[in-house]
Amino acid sequence: MTVCNHSRWQPSHDYRPLETTAERQAWRVVALTGVTMLVEIVAGYAFNSMALLADGWHMASHMLAIGLTALAYLLARRYAHDPRFAFGTWKIEVLAGFASALLLVVVVAMLAFESLWRLWQPQTIAFDMALWVAVVGLLVNLASAWLLRDTHEHVHSHGPAGGHAHIDHDHDHDHSAQAAGKDLNRHAAFVHVLADALTSVAAIFALAGGMWLGWDWLDPLMGVIGAVIIAVWAKGLLLETGKVLLDREMDNPVTARVRSAMAQEADTELADLHVWRVGRAQFACIVSVVTHGDGSADRYKARLTGIAELVHVTVEVNRCAAEQGTT
Structure with missing residues (x-):
């Protein structure tokens, strides 16, 4: 009796790309953001600057979101061959993207509330110090965006090609020609960085207008506008990641x-x-x-x-x- 080689019909279900560039970039952004956060918080307490403290703690939430992105890559790679995952661990990355989108919603709510409150109850603004903080924040966000940019790499998934044939059932695994597709996890992290960069640009514009033209109302108004734009991005991320997590692909x-x-x-x-x-x-x-x-x-x-x-x-x-x- 001939013994059948069952391994031929049991290929890997790891459909993640082979490259790990996105994971390394995410950890670099976490490190960059963490250093900036510590510097701003320490300087805020040393100089008694609420502007520095506020931006430092905002950086902390930013580092949490990017850290979630990096952790998702790590877990997806670590459990790639765990048989408990029927179709691999790629959706861990998508789940992290969905969680990042939810964090953006929280950021939108906080930003909108604070901005509307300051429109109703104007606050005294230390324009010089706040402007420097906004410029530093913008530079850090631009560096982070460069690290998280989509390089459109053409990659292939793990696992050898294989097949299974039966009279009425067949399983086919063809990895020979696949498009890279969009990395929703990295895209979510990039949107976080882009949202921060947008708020920094808006802050620079508003603070400059307040300092040179006396338009104190411009700062909270730009906060409201920024919240609306970020909300649109968050909605897009929620729809994209939610569609994958719920297997809503029958219109694909x-x-x-x-x-x-x-x-x-x-x-x-x-x-x-x-x-x-x-x-x-x-x-x-x-x-x-x-x-x-x-x-x-x-x-x-x-x-x-x-x-x-x-x-x-x-x-x-x-x-x-x-x-x-x-x-």
């Missing part, structure tokens, strides 16, 4: 391509279809077809080989003859 173009491929098979009706994302631009799908013919799972799988985004495919073939008690 990949789904339409699967339907079109199955429609080319004569005497075949697509009975059920499930498509969901397992990587940045990688998808898994379950296809159930009904036919009077003798088409095998291999035959229907062949129809889908041109869709490079599909890395895990299950095909179920149901024959109408089975309803009459025959197989």
Whole structure:
């Protein structure tokens, strides 16, 4: 009796990119932000400056968000081969992006409340000191944004190509041609940095107007405008990450391509279809077809080989003859 090599049908389900550049960049931003935070808080207590203290603690929340991004990369890499994760650990990164978006919502609420309160109850502003703080904050945020920039790297996922064929079921793992897709975790961190840079630019503009033109109201007004813009970014992040976490992919173009491929098979009706994302631009799908013919799972799988985004495919073939008690 010939012993079958089962490893051929059990490839890796780690669909994360091989590169670790984003993880290293995230930790560098955490370090840069942490140093700036400590300097501002120490200087704030030393010079009794509320402006420095406020910006220092704001940097602390910023460091928490970027730290969450870096930690997600670390955990996704550490548990990449843990069999408890049915389709790999990529969604840990997406979950971190969703949490970062929620933190942005908190930032928006705090910024809007404080700005509206200061419009109602104007405060005395130390323009010289606050302007320097805003400039330093902008420089740090620009450096962080450069580190977190999307370099559009073309990468491939872990795991060798493999396949599994059965009379009525088939699993296909094709990693030969995949697009990198958007890194939602790094994108969330980048939006955090961009939001901070926006508030710094707005603060510089408002403080300059207040110092040279006497427009004290400009500072809280720019805070309100900044809160609205950040809220729009946060909404976009929540929608993008939430869509992945909830497997809301049935309106994705990949789904339409699967339907079109199955429609080319004569005497075949697509009975059920499930498509969901397992990587940045990688998808898994379950296809159930009904036919009077003798088409095998291999035959229907062949129809889908041109869709490079599909890395895990299950095909179920149901024959109408089975309803009459025959197989």
